[in-house]
Amino acid sequence: MQNPYLPYPVRIDEIITETEDKNLKTFKFVFLNPEDEKKFAYKSGQFGELSVTGKGEIPIGIASSPTEKGFVKFTVNKVGLVSSFLHTMKVGDIMGIRGPLGNWYPWETMEGKNVVIIGGGFAFTTLRSSIIYMLDPANRSKFKDIHVIYGARSPGMLLYRDELAEWEKRDDINMHITVDGTDDPDWKYNVGFVPTITEQKAPSSDGETYAIICGPPIMIKFTQPVLDNLGYSHDQIIMSLENRMKCGIGMCGRCNIGKEFVCKDGPVFTLAELNNTPKEY
Amino acid sequence: MKVIKIDKKDWADGLAKLSGGYRLFGPVKDKEFHNFKELDNGELPDFDFSNTKLSAKSMVFPQAEAMFKYSLDENEADHHIMKEAEKDYSPRAAIGIRPCDAAAFLLVKKNFDTPEYKDPYWINAYEASVFVGLACNNPCSTCFCTSAGCGPFHEDGLDVLLADAGDYFLAKVITDKGEKLLQAAGWNTEADAGEDQIETLKKEAEAKITASVNTDGLKDKITTELYDAPFWEDVAFACLNCGTCTYVCPTCWCFDIQDETHGTSGIRMKTWDSCMYPLFTLHGSGHNPRGTKVHRVRQRFMHKLKYYVDKYGDGIQCVGCGRCIRLCPVNIDIRKVCELMNSYEPADAACQVA
Ligand SMILES: Cc1cc2nc3c(=O)[nH]c(=O)nc-3n(C[C@H](O)[C@H](O)[C@H](O)COP(=O)(O)OP(=O)(O)OC[C@H]3O[C@@H](n4cnc5c(N)ncnc54)[C@H](O)[C@@H]3O)c2cc1C
Ligand code: SF4
Ligand code: SF4
Ligand code: FES
Numbered sequence: 001m002q003n004p005y006l007p008y009p010v011r012i013d014e015i016i017t018e019t020e021d022k023n024l025k026t027f028k029f030v031f032l033n034p035e036d037e038k039k040f041a042y043k044s045g046q047f048g049e050l051s052v053t054g055k056g057e058i059p060i061g062i063a064s065s066p067t068e069k070g071f072v073k074f075t076v077n078k079v080g081l082v083s084s085f086l087h088t089m090k091v092g093d094i095m096g097i098r099g100p101l102g103n104w105y106p107w108e109t110m111e112g113k114n115v116v117i118i119g120g121g122f123a124f125t126t127l128r129s130s131i132i133y134m135l136d137p138a139n140r141s142k143f144k145d146i147h148v149i150y151g152a153r154s155p156g157m158l159l160y161r162d163e164l165a166e167w168e169k170r171d172d173i174n175m176h177i178t179v180d181g182t183d184d185p186d187w188k189y190n191v192g193f194v195p196t197i198t199e200q201k202a203p204s205s206d207g208e209t210y211a212i213i214c215g216p217p218i219m220i221k222f223t224q225p226v227l228d229n230l231g232y233s234h235d236q237i238i239m240s241l242e243n244r245m246k247c248g249i250g251m252c253g254r255c256n257i258g259k260e261f262v263c264k265d266g267p268v269f270t271l272a273e274l275n276n277t278p279k280e281y
Numbered sequence: 282m283k284v285i286k287i288d289k290k291d292w293a294d295g296l297a298k299l300s301g302g303y304r305l306f307g308p309v310k311d312k313e314f315h316n317f318k319e320l321d322n323g324e325l326p327d328f329d330f331s332n333t334k335l336s337a338k339s340m341v342f343p344q345a346e347a348m349f350k351y352s353l354d355e356n357e358a359d360h361h362i363m364k365e366a367e368k369d370y371s372p373r374a375a376i377g378i379r380p381c382d383a384a385a386f387l388l389v390k391k392n393f394d395t396p397e398y399k400d401p402y403w404i405n406a407y408e409a410s411v412f413v414g415l416a417c418n419n420p421c422s423t424c425f426c427t428s429a430g431c432g433p434f435h436e437d438g439l440d441v442l443l444a445d446a447g448d449y450f451l452a453k454v455i456t457d458k459g460e461k462l463l464q465a466a467g468w469n470t471e472a473d474a475g476e477d478q479i480e481t482l483k484k485e486a487e488a489k490i491t492a493s494v495n496t497d498g499l500k501d502k503i504t505t506e507l508y509d510a511p512f513w514e515d516v517a518f519a520c521l522n523c524g525t526c527t528y529v530c531p532t533c534w535c536f537d538i539q540d541e542t543h544g545t546s547g548i549r550m551k552t553w554d555s556c557m558y559p560l561f562t563l564h565g566s567g568h569n570p571r572g573t574k575v576h577r578v579r580q581r582f583m584h585k586l587k588y589y590v591d592k593y594g595d596g597i598q599c600v601g602c603g604r605c606i607r608l609c610p611v612n613i614d615i616r617k618v619c620e621l622m623n624s625y626e627p628a629d630a631a632c633q634v635a
Binding site for chain 2: 001002003004005006007009032051053054055056057079080083093094095096217242243244246247249250251252253254255256257258259264276277278279280281
């Protein structure tokens with residue numbers, strides 16, 4: 001019987017401080033046993049439990065893409081017990097990862113469609129994975145137009161700034177980066193909240209477009225009416241939820257919304273599905 | 282099915298023989314209550330009880346259990362790597378578990394033994410166990426097992442059903458595991474008309490159960506409507522969120538995972554948890570999706586009486602043991618809540634505008 005609670009041992013290979021407030025770091029992990037990397041085969045949208053020995057585990061979205069080999073990446077916000085300790089760890093330290101856990105964005109359903117990615121704050125991690133995945137030469141032709149609307153408080157709070165700049169230069173992805181405000185005279189991109197930029201930049205839905213939204217509740221609340229106006233049906237609005245988790249496999253009983261477990265039946269749900277469940281997230 | 286007659290004077294001898302091949306668990310007196318625990322050498326289970334205060338779930342699902350051990354000492358070869366904790370999954374036998382507690386394991390199994398994931402701790406302990414049930418000749422006033430898919434002589438989940446018939450026990454063999462245990466104890470005299478005797482006792486016991494619940498309407502209710510029903514404030518009003526109801530319940534399975542370090546070594550543990558506690562769902566950001574006690578009380582009842590019903594199509598997540606009713610300090614009664622839910626019609630609550 002395979003023990004679903006047993007983490008794969010990993011070594012921290014690289015740590016990148018992402019944001020100017022230093023509260024977000026990206027950790028690149030390498031599996032100690034190379035065969036574990038194959039067992040960890042994942043899809044964009046899934047998450048893992050990062051196991052910090054002696055402190056506990058935290059569910060974190062997988063920020064690397066299945067098309068990137070030899071490592072896995074996670075971007076972690078410094079919040080409480082486990083994430084704060086993780087922020088003090090060094091390259092070379094040993095810890096564990098369990099997973100991949102949960103479902104993924106509906107890649108099969110979205111084939112042949114336009115995809116609009118809407119992200120806010122640090123909830124951009126599995127969206128990075130998704131963008132890298134779709135832009136991979138083996139996959140790009142599977143999708144029609146790709147739009148990305150991504151906002152943060154200020155330029156220094158955007159994640160993956162080098163990659164954002166590269167994507168801006170490409171012609172097979174439409175980037176709409178925005179900040180709430182900035183005093184940087186060289187800022188080349190948008191200024192405004194995500195819902196506003198969505199209203200201005202997102203394509204209207206002809207039934208052939210899927211929107212994936214991840215961000216703080218307030219952003220989601222104000223973006224949804226915009227998408228309604230643009231004609232998106234609720235089964236074409238895809239969201240990824242967060243709830244406090246422990247087991248990650250639908251057993252410990254805490255992360256449910258109605259009869260669905262965010263860890264196992266989610267974290268990805270369509271808005272149509274969420275309309276039928278209690279709003280306990 | 283075969284029924285064995287066990288003379289009470291052969292009882293202690295048989296158990297002594299069993300203790301060679303099984304770890305024995307049973308009800309014993311614990312202050313003014315009975316509880317289920319592993320029996321010491323030579324200790325006999327005490328059958329002078331109606332039901333144990335806590336359910337027997339800890340036999341398979343301990344209140345705290347080590348999953349892994351680890352070392353934080355960087356001089357050790359496999360420091361910071363989780364290693365399986367030692368486990369004893371040699372055969373164990375529950376002697377005198379109530380049928381409701383044994384049936385509860387079957388409900389809980391659906392949570393821990395799924396097509397996608399298997400909890401090895403629960404499953405290994407469950408599979409190592411033989412359940413010798415003690416039928417209830419005198420159910421309590423709070424028992425409503427017969428309308429919760431169970432009963433005082435219920436056999437599902439048991440390997441042997443014992444019925445107390447005065448000077449002797451009647452032991453109905455339900456599974457091969459049960460048969461083997463009876464043989465190991467040296468109990469092998471077949472009872473005359475054993476099945477008929479048990480049937481008579483069963484009818485008498487069932488007739489003593491007066492409490493009941495109706496559950497027939499639950500599955501057709503709309504989740505969000507039940508969730509928004511106006512009665513939750515009332516139901517939750519007196520609740521202290523003490524968690525007693527969930528700890529004593531044989532069908533409550535929620536747990537937490539915690540690391541406990543002493544010096545440079547430690548264990549990762551699985552411990553009972555409760556949906557009644559605010560910490561159960563508190564996000565690191567401070568946001569809590571079940572931030573009020575109304576949320577938490579509603580979660581407990583919705584889980585048992587709606588989410589479980591919808592998810593498994595197999596009745597309610599409750600065997601009617603009545604413990605939560607007997608032990609709730611403020612008398613919150615699942616039978617009443619079940620009735621509110623089962624009979625709820627949203628139209629009743631809505632204001633009709635003429
Ligand atoms: C599917 C999913 C994906 C996520 N992806 C990311 C990500 O990419 N980057 C990121 O920074 N954060 C992410 N989070 C949130 C992250 O899990 C929490 O911030 C983190 O668990 C806080 O843990 P802590 O020990 O630092 O905080 P504490 O408040 O000390 O929490 C104690 C424990 O409670 C649990 N817990 C607390 N808050 C949460 C929460 N919001 N979600 C789940 N479990 C929680 C964890 O087991 C944690 O160890 C994600 C959450 C989920 C559910
Ligand atoms: S909910 Fe109450 S009556 Fe039902 S099994 Fe649990 S403790 Fe017993
Ligand atoms: S035992 Fe009663 S008071 Fe305590 S948490 Fe349960 S319902 Fe609330
Ligand atoms: S995290 Fe345990 S059930 Fe979802």
